[in-house]
Amino acid sequence: ATVLNNLAALYEVQAKYAHAQPLYQRALAIWEKTLGPAHPEVATALNNLATLFYAEGKYAQAEPLHQRALAIRKKALGPAHPDVAQSLNNLAELYDAQGKYAKAKPLYERALAIWQKALGPAHPDVATALNNLAGLYKAQGKYAQVEPLYQRALAIREKAQGPAHPDVAQSLNNIAELYRIQGKYVQAERLYQRSLAIREKALGSAHPAVATVLNNLAALYITESKYAQAEPLYQRALAIREKVLGPEHPAIATSLNNLAALSYEQGKYAQAEPLYQRSLAIWEKTLGPGHPDVATSLKNLAALYRKTSREKEAAELETRAANIISIKR
Numbered sequence: 001a002t003v004l005n006n007l008a009a010l011y012e013v014q015a016k017y018a019h020a021q022p023l024y025q026r027a028l029a030i031w032e033k034t035l036g037p038a039h040p041e042v043a044t045a046l047n048n049l050a051t052l053f054y055a056e057g058k059y060a061q062a063e064p065l066h067q068r069a070l071a072i073r074k075k076a077l078g079p080a081h082p083d084v085a086q087s088l089n090n091l092a093e094l095y096d097a098q099g100k101y102a103k104a105k106p107l108y109e110r111a112l113a114i115w116q117k118a119l120g121p122a123h124p125d126v127a128t129a130l131n132n133l134a135g136l137y138k139a140q141g142k143y144a145q146v147e148p149l150y151q152r153a154l155a156i157r158e159k160a161q162g163p164a165h166p167d168v169a170q171s172l173n174n175i176a177e178l179y180r181i182q183g184k185y186v187q188a189e190r191l192y193q194r195s196l197a198i199r200e201k202a203l204g205s206a207h208p209a210v211a212t213v214l215n216n217l218a219a220l221y222i223t224e225s226k227y228a229q230a231e232p233l234y235q236r237a238l239a240i241r242e243k244v245l246g247p248e249h250p251a252i253a254t255s256l257n258n259l260a261a262l263s264y265e266q267g268k269y270a271q272a273e274p275l276y277q278r279s280l281a282i283w284e285k286t287l288g289p290g291h292p293d294v295a296t297s298l299k300n301l302a303a304l305y306r307k308t309s310r311e312k313e314a315a316e317l318e319t320r321a322a323n324i325i326s327i328k329r
Contacts, residue, residue, distance in 0.1 A: 001041070004027040059287070066087060101140060208251065217233055250287055
């Protein structure tokens with residue numbers, strides 16, 4: 001089971017999810033049979049399989065596995081064990097991805113407190129919790145609280161893991177995203193380029209993490225009206241995601257939405273509309289009709305309808321988006 005689990009983890013790092021899933025499931029079955037359903041190794045297998053489902057955008061399949069893993073670890077290891085913090089953090093990430101910020105925040109904070117006490121303030125797991133908590137604040141527009149957490153996470157990672165580690169690239173990308181939102185475009189581009197170089201060297205040019213940076217760098221170029229530089233980056237990101245993640249992953253919707261926005265900015269409304277519609281359909285199916293990304297997609301499509309004098313259709317979509325936003329608040 002240990003060998004199966006480790007091999008599955010290797011495939012997962014390479015984004016070979018179809019190879020990883022049956023190995024994680026076999027490891028889980030062996031540990032449950034030989035060690036019993038309440039053993040910490042069973043929780044490890046449950047956690048790993050849930051994390052794989054999360055990476056594939058299968059949130060409904062991931063949540064009960066994370067819940068089971070958390071319950072086993074709390075009972076077997078005690079509520080202050082680092083593995084309990086891992087389960088809390090992973091469950092929070094799942095809620096965060098679905099826009100359930102009120103459920104995610106206390107879990108992130110508990111994970112951070114456990115890791116800091118058990119592992120020390122300079123451990124990479126502490127950086128993970130800081131990074132995730134900062135991301136949640138960014139999603140809520142609480143920018144003043146974001147950068148200090150991101151910078152602490154980056155400093156921990158650079159010291160503990162070295163400047164060329166993929167986790168460092170993640171921190172650089174996150175700070176760049178914050179700078180882009182704040183209009184600090186020169187600083188943002190520099191960090192995106194560093195993040196991209198690290199990820200391509202460490203993970204390969206066809207990894208989904210590379211697509212994330214390509215996507216974000218393209219968004220920066222659009223903000224600066226550099227459309228010719230943005231489009232090939234968006235297309236590369238979409239191609240990577242479609243090959244690795246399949247046609248209905250939430251990240252595919254992000255890429256489609258961004259390509260639609262690029263066409264919209266250039267007045268190419270006929271090209272933008274089907275991309276917005278495909279993006280909306282994927283997000284509704286994978287994230288649910290009440291997710292903030294669905295509201296964003298509805299608003300984007302409504303704006304396009306107004307540009308093409310389809311006022312009634314635009315108003316209907318705007319009402320749907322407003323209802324989603326009011327529920328989240």
